[in-house]
Amino acid sequence: MTVTLGGPLLLVGAGKMGGALLAGWLRQGLDPTLVYVQDPTPAPEVAALMASHGIRVRHQAKLPAAPSVMVIAVKPQIIDEVLPALSSSVGPSTVVLSIAAGRTLANLASRLPPGSAIVRAMPNTPASIGQGMTVACASSEVTRDQALVCNMLLEAVGEVIWLDDETLLDAVTAVSGSGPAYVFLLAECLAEAGVAEGLDPELAARLARATIAGAGELLRRSDLSPAELRQNVTSPKGVTAVALEVLMGKGGLSDLLKRAVAAAAKRSRELSS
Structure with a gap:
């Protein structure tokens, strides 16, 4: 499986899980020129990975267009300060893929432009070796094509299961996330x-x-x-x-x-x- 996108990907948060996702995408052939990272202090191993692939940090280079995918990989405690600043980057065709634990689709939607397409996912740390287990659910605004793109990105680091009932993600987090x-x-x-x-x-x-x-x-x-x-x-x-x-x-x-x-x-x- 080769990871292909129709436009830029913005990764917000380059810690362990954000770095694991990035490494998985690159292993699966994602074009690094499409990837932008926003994080003032990326983890050292992620910074080295970015440097080796020439991946741009957003505060150093503006995106050429609204991202096709915006991946939110920051700690849930700082979502409130991070998301409002990102709202202007969300385009009409952008899908927001969040892996912030505990942050519901409604919670995320309240901090993004009205009608934003949002996918909430819970991966776990074996993603770092391509053996992750991720469970995801989507808002009603997410199109079939956007869901397939998110599934492709998540499958780059392991198995993916989709749920219709978002309330089950708290139990998912407690079982496979933790x-x-x-x-x-x-x-x-x-x-x-x-x-x-x-x-x-x-x-x-x-x-x-x-x-x-x-x-x-x-x-x-x-x-x-x-x-x-x-x-x-x-x-x-x-x-x-x-x-x-x-x-x-x-x-x-x-x-x-x-x-x-x-x-x-x-x-x-x-x-x-």
């Missing part, structure tokens, strides 16, 4: 547990990392459900079984994750208010 952090915490805790049982810290960390990476890849490739894969590892009354009795008992991993996801979804809703 989910990688939960997995990384599991790796930390598993290594710490190994050290508590006498393993050298370096060995414990290596075992935890390889185990989680391998299990994740097995899950990705397998047609079996997570429950079936878990059962395949578990012999009755064996070593794994006694560990799972602890993890699956009252107050165990299932209960903890439900509480964690509920807290994250609540915070996502708060950010949109």
Whole structure:
């Protein structure tokens, strides 16, 4: 798949996720002369990527035309100060693609010109290696062609799912948006547990990392459900079984994750208010 656009692309925010998207687009053949970046302090790795492709920073060069796509990749806390200044750059054919957590379509629309076409998306950090999971929804003003362009841009960093019900994006954010952090915490805790049982810290960390990476890849490739894969590892009354009795008992991993996801979804809703 080659990423092609009918006009300029303005990327607002060149942090880790904005940089991951940019890297994915360039890997998929997007013409760098179409890309403009607005960020006073891009992440060092993103600045290096931009320099290597001759990508222009907006405060140094004006766009030749209204962008075909404006990608909003800033933190949700600064949306209120960023969007009003961008309104004049939104043209009648521009689609605004926002990955700001918690900011609803209505919230974004109130800060943009009336009738703006807006797509709200929630990617996650595996996008940095092309293995992202993104869920998106569109305002009624978004045309089929604009939705296809946004889908192409998001697919450059992984899988994309579209939803009609925007209210589900808070739960999506809590599960897949924040989910990688939960997995990384599991790796930390598993290594710490190994050290508590006498393993050298370096060995414990290596075992935890390889185990989680391998299990994740097995899950990705397998047609079996997570429950079936878990059962395949578990012999009755064996070593794994006694560990799972602890993890699956009252107050165990299932209960903890439900509480964690509920807290994250609540915070996502708060950010949109």
